Amino acid sequence: MSEILADPLPLDGDAPEAARVFDEVLLSVDNITLTFGGVTALSNIGFDIRKGEIRAIIGPNGAGKTSMLNVINGFYHPQQGKITFKGEERRRMRPHNAAKQGIARTFQNVALFKGMTTLDNVMTGRLLKMKTNMFWQAIYWGPNQREEIKHREFCEHIIDFLEIQAIRKTPVGRLPYGMQKRVELARALAMEPELLLLDEPMAGMNIEEKEDMSRFILDVNDQFGTTIALIEHDMSVVMDLSDRVVVLDYGRKLADGTPAAVSRDQKVIDAYLGVGH
Amino acid sequence: MNTRLIASWLIGAPAAVVGLGLVIQLAALADPSLYFAWGYYFEVFVGGLLQGVMYSLVALGFVLIFKASSTFNFAQGSMVLFAALTMVGFIEWGLHWTIAFALTMGVMVLLAMAIERVVLRPLVNQPHITLFMATIGIFYFLDGFGQTLWGSDVKSLDIGMPRTPVIVLENVFDGGIMINQFDLVAALVGGALVLGLAVFFQKTRIGRALRAVADDHQAALSVGIPLKTIWVVVWTVAGIVALVAGVMWGGKMGVQFTLALIALKALPVLILGGLTSIPGAIVGGLIIGAGEQVAEIFLGHFIGSAIQDWFAYVLAMLVLLVRPQGLFGEKIIERV
Amino acid sequence: MLYREAGQFKSSYASDQAIFPIRQDKIGIALILVVALLVVPFVASNYVLNSILVPFLVFSTAAIGLNIVTGYCGQVSLGTGGFMACGAFFAFKLTTAFPDIHIILIFLLAGFGTALVGIVFGLPSLRIKGFYLAIATLAAQFFLIWMFTQNPWWTNYNPAGVITAPPRALFGDFYITGVRATPVGKYLFLVCFVTILALVAKNLVRSALGRAWMAIRDMDIAAEIMGIRPMMAKLSAFAVSSFFIGISGALWAFIYTASVEALAFEVTRSFQVLFMIIIGGLGSILGSFLGAAFIVLLPILLNSAPAMVGIRMSTELLTHLEFMIFGALIVFFLIVEPQGLARLWQIGKEKLRRWPFPY
Numbered sequence: 001m002s003e004i005l006a007d008p009l010p011l012d013g014d015a016p017e018a019a020r021v022f023d024e025v026l027l028s029v030d031n032i033t034l035t036f037g038g039v040t041a042l043s044n045i046g047f048d049i050r051k052g053e054i055r056a057i058i059g060p061n062g063a064g065k066t067s068m069l070n071v072i073n074g075f076y077h078p079q080q081g082k083i084t085f086k087g088e089e090r091r092r093m094r095p096h097n098a099a100k101q102g103i104a105r106t107f108q109n110v111a112l113f114k115g116m117t118t119l120d121n122v123m124t125g126r127l128l129k130m131k132t133n134m135f136w137q138a139i140y141w142g143p144n145q146r147e148e149i150k151h152r153e154f155c156e157h158i159i160d161f162l163e164i165q166a167i168r169k170t171p172v173g174r175l176p177y178g179m180q181k182r183v184e185l186a187r188a189l190a191m192e193p194e195l196l197l198l199d200e201p202m203a204g205m206n207i208e209e210k211e212d213m214s215r216f217i218l219d220v221n222d223q224f225g226t227t228i229a230l231i232e233h234d235m236s237v238v239m240d241l242s243d244r245v246v247v248l249d250y251g252r253k254l255a256d257g258t259p260a261a262v263s264r265d266q267k268v269i270d271a272y273l274g275v276g277h
Numbered sequence: 278m279n280t281r282l283i284a285s286w287l288i289g290a291p292a293a294v295v296g297l298g299l300v301i302q303l304a305a306l307a308d309p310s311l312y313f314a315w316g317y318y319f320e321v322f323v324g325g326l327l328q329g330v331m332y333s334l335v336a337l338g339f340v341l342i343f344k345a346s347s348t349f350n351f352a353q354g355s356m357v358l359f360a361a362l363t364m365v366g367f368i369e370w371g372l373h374w375t376i377a378f379a380l381t382m383g384v385m386v387l388l389a390m391a392i393e394r395v396v397l398r399p400l401v402n403q404p405h406i407t408l409f410m411a412t413i414g415i416f417y418f419l420d421g422f423g424q425t426l427w428g429s430d431v432k433s434l435d436i437g438m439p440r441t442p443v444i445v446l447e448n449v450f451d452g453g454i455m456i457n458q459f460d461l462v463a464a465l466v467g468g469a470l471v472l473g474l475a476v477f478f479q480k481t482r483i484g485r486a487l488r489a490v491a492d493d494h495q496a497a498l499s500v501g502i503p504l505k506t507i508w509v510v511v512w513t514v515a516g517i518v519a520l521v522a523g524v525m526w527g528g529k530m531g532v533q534f535t536l537a538l539i540a541l542k543a544l545p546v547l548i549l550g551g552l553t554s555i556p557g558a559i560v561g562g563l564i565i566g567a568g569e570q571v572a573e574i575f576l577g578h579f580i581g582s583a584i585q586d587w588f589a590y591v592l593a594m595l596v597l598l599v600r601p602q603g604l605f606g607e608k609i610i611e612r613v
Numbered sequence: 614m615l616y617r618e619a620g621q622f623k624s625s626y627a628s629d630q631a632i633f634p635i636r637q638d639k640i641g642i643a644l645i646l647v648v649a650l651l652v653v654p655f656v657a658s659n660y661v662l663n664s665i666l667v668p669f670l671v672f673s674t675a676a677i678g679l680n681i682v683t684g685y686c687g688q689v690s691l692g693t694g695g696f697m698a699c700g701a702f703f704a705f706k707l708t709t710a711f712p713d714i715h716i717i718l719i720f721l722l723a724g725f726g727t728a729l730v731g732i733v734f735g736l737p738s739l740r741i742k743g744f745y746l747a748i749a750t751l752a753a754q755f756f757l758i759w760m761f762t763q764n765p766w767w768t769n770y771n772p773a774g775v776i777t778a779p780p781r782a783l784f785g786d787f788y789i790t791g792v793r794a795t796p797v798g799k800y801l802f803l804v805c806f807v808t809i810l811a812l813v814a815k816n817l818v819r820s821a822l823g824r825a826w827m828a829i830r831d832m833d834i835a836a837e838i839m840g841i842r843p844m845m846a847k848l849s850a851f852a853v854s855s856f857f858i859g860i861s862g863a864l865w866a867f868i869y870t871a872s873v874e875a876l877a878f879e880v881t882r883s884f885q886v887l888f889m890i891i892i893g894g895l896g897s898i899l900g901s902f903l904g905a906a907f908i909v910l911l912p913i914l915l916n917s918a919p920a921m922v923g924i925r926m927s928t929e930l931l932t933h934l935e936f937m938i939f940g941a942l943i944v945f946f947l948i949v950e951p952q953g954l955a956r957l958w959q960i961g962k963e964k965l966r967r968w969p970f971p972y
Binding site: 349395396399400403405406407409410411413414415416417418419420421422424425429541544545547548552581582583584586587590591593594597598601603 | 689737740741743744745747748749751752755756758759762763764880884887888891929930932933934935936937938939940941942943944947948951
Binding site: 134187 | 625626627630813816817819820821822824825827828830831832834835836837838839840841842843849853896
């Protein structure tokens with residue numbers, strides 16, 4: 001299993017999450033500006049994500065939340081600004097470099113490998129950690145098989161953790177939506193990321209599925225010590241899960257702080273409810 | 278298309294032509310065995326351009342179907358063959374070519390309906406690549422079907438187009454430039470067809486519906502666009518374009534099996550111009566046609582003959598490396 | 614009742630990850646190999662060996678190759694014929710220049726050479742996708758065939774542009790190419806060789822590399838975000854695919870036809886192999902074999918069927934009918950079962966497990 005950075009503070013439903021304090025900055029973005037042609041998707045955004053926290057990014061539709069995640073994992077290249085991850089400033093990079101540095105991600109519209117089984121999908125998360133060369137893979141037996149089994153074991157832990165044992169051998173294209181979301185989380189977890197980006201992990205779910213997913217997110221953060229940045233529209237989920245919230249609107253940053261502070265912020269209230277109501 | 282783009286082409290294209298000529302002249306100076314004269318160069322070039330219009334005619338059929346159904350219709354070439362074979366068949370019955378032409382148009386409508394019913398409808402919402410492979414199936418089927426019906430002998434198709442070459446610009450170049458009249462007429466017909474289609478797509482209600490269908494089958498259905506009708510219309514139009522191309526090509530080189538293979542010539546034209554652009558198909562055809570002829574004569578001198586077989590593809594591939602969406606294609610923005 | 618895995622428990626990941634995890638499948642594949650090696654050579658006529666089994670095995674290799682790049686990695690390639698020609702001509706040049714090198718090594722070297730060519734023509738896949746790429750691979754097809762027909766060097770200046778396989782023995786007097794090779798000898802060699810190649814392919818696609826290919830095929834953006842480098846995945850798929858296709862081209866030229874010209878690898882050959890994997894099943898090694906068998910057998914059946922029912926047809930008409938049936942079948946398969954014969958086989962197995970109960 002991975003190194004378990006167990007959080008000393010047990011998460012208990014009643015204790016306010018503000019009790020958790022995080023000092024070490026894992027990722028910081030400064031002055032990010034991203035434009036497509038003439039459209040400005042992000043302008044001068046800056047915030048940080050600290051090690052071990054659950055950070056929510058919220059905002060109305062089109063606020064630039066997904067663009068922000070795309071910038072963080074190297075899919076979009078901002079015209080201005082810098083990103084520092086684990087103390088290193090990143091220059092232009094491709095998504096696979098971000099993966100190598102320990103950033104994993106799930107997508108708003110499920111982006112699973114539809115032709116593959118659940119197990120194979122989760123196993124792709126281990127690809128970066130598999131080292132045997134093509135020659136041994138062609139032989140299969142020997143080093144390659146040992147490696148396959150080692151990583152299979154790891155993936156089975158994740159599968160157990162997310163309670164998807166029964167669909168292990170099912171092609172993911174045949175799974176219902178909620179399950180697909182869960183497999184996607186499993187696949188991201190298999191990468192043992194330091195920073196996990198979740199793009200609307202609960203979109204389109206009913207209340208039971210949301211509760212399951214919230215539990216998984218908290219468990220991941222708690223048991224693996226994974227830092228999580230998530231985008232979510234359901235405010236009650238955001239308020240319950242996150243340690244700190246950053247609010248975007250029209251590509252600008254509106255507010256940044258604890259859930260309680262943000263929800264009292266007048267600018268945020270205006271953006272969500274409209275001015276003059 | 279904006280005016281700046283057109284202007285840059287109007288200036289850039291002739292400059293490129295002259296530049297290419299200069300390069301070849303330099304090569305000819307270095308290697309005296311390579312014959313070069315400006316008159317000869319332009320003759321080759323113009324011959325290539327006219328040939329290129331013929332490629333465009335075939336490419337046009339592809340673009341039409343691609344625009345309307347995002348399907349790469351590999352069968353366009355066999356539709357050309359099938360249309361030409363059918364028309365020759367009717368003429369052999371003793372009909373006048375105009376009647377044969379009209380009858381063949383009717384056959385192409387039936388064909389479009391059959392394809393829609395048997396192939397497209399069951400494959401709605403399948404991945405594009407599946408549809409592409411299905412059209413390879415249609416390609417083989419039509420090839421076999423046409424020849425089963427009408428036989429596979431080489432047949433001539435003559436609708437009375439002039440065949441004598443004319444010589445122009447005698448006072449500018451030594452010996453003038455020889456132009457094949459047949460190609461010239463074909464080019465004019467092709468041009469007219471393109472104009473008509475452009476109007477059809479941009480100005481009519483059906484044209485707008487076509488573009489909606491191309492974007493998203495389901496979404497188009499849900500706003501009440503009759504998918505079936507649209508497909509029949511577009512495949513019919515593609516069929517008629519194929520017929521015109523078949524008449525031209527068949528008149529030029531006889532109606533025979535190889536006619537289906539000119540589709541292979543149209544493919545690089547297509548990716549060069551961009552799959553979704555009618556002007557792209559034209560410009561692409563001109564570039565490929567001229568480039569191919571010039572390369573065959575002058576580059577072929579150095580690296581061996583018959584480079585026509587692959588030159589167009591390599592040229593198109595090089596363009597794609599710089600502009601993956603082709604010269605006139607819509608830029609693809611990837612999203613997650 | 615016969616085909617049921619109840620009671621076969623797996624106690625290790627190794628046994629769960631085996632190619633044939635179910636006992637009945639293991640017995641089945643062993644039986645097929647035993648029959649292929651010990652029974653077929655004694656009962657099959659030379660006609661069956663030469664015109665059905667040998668081409669079937671050669672085509673299977675090509676189909677496996679194309680399936681790797683198209684079925685597993687999702688990059689449609691229409692350059693198969695050109696790559697087969699590479700294999701054939703590379704093997705010919707190598708074995709005539711170095712007659713002492715063992716023929717198996719020659720085949721492998723031809724495969725590696727073709728893999729390099731495959732990488733070069735796979736480069737456009739980094740920039741372009743889908744139809745654009747399919748057409749760009751035609752550049753490989755036309756360019757390579759042109760190169761082999763235009764350059765007499767490739768045929769050792771044969772005036773007809775034909776290469777003829779020199780006699781080469783596997784060991785001692787056991788010739789597998791040239792006039793002294795017997796159909797049985799060729800067949801036995803191919804069975805062993807192709808089985809090993811298929812095993813290699815299967816191992817690759819069930820390992821890390823195969824998963825990277827499939828990830829690129831299914832969702833390339835997500836694959837990149839998982840840390841898969843698209844360039845590595847695509848180019849390795851092109852390389853491995855071309856390796857197999859190159860070997861199949863060498864086998865075609867040396868063992869199946871014994872002498873061949875570049876035009877035997879025209880673009881129609883590319884389509885033929887593409888049909889094999891569509892009909893057999895994209896993304897399935899078994900499907901490559903099924904598709905190859907289907908495409909090899911179909912013309913033979915079509916040719917003999919009219920004679921059997923007493924209809925006489927001209928060969929020309931037969932060719933046209935063959936075209937039509939081919940085309941219709943392609944469309945039929947895409948509509949009814951886009952995943953091909955391999956999928957039908959799988960459905961059959963699932964039905965068999967439950968038999969005699971409907972659910």
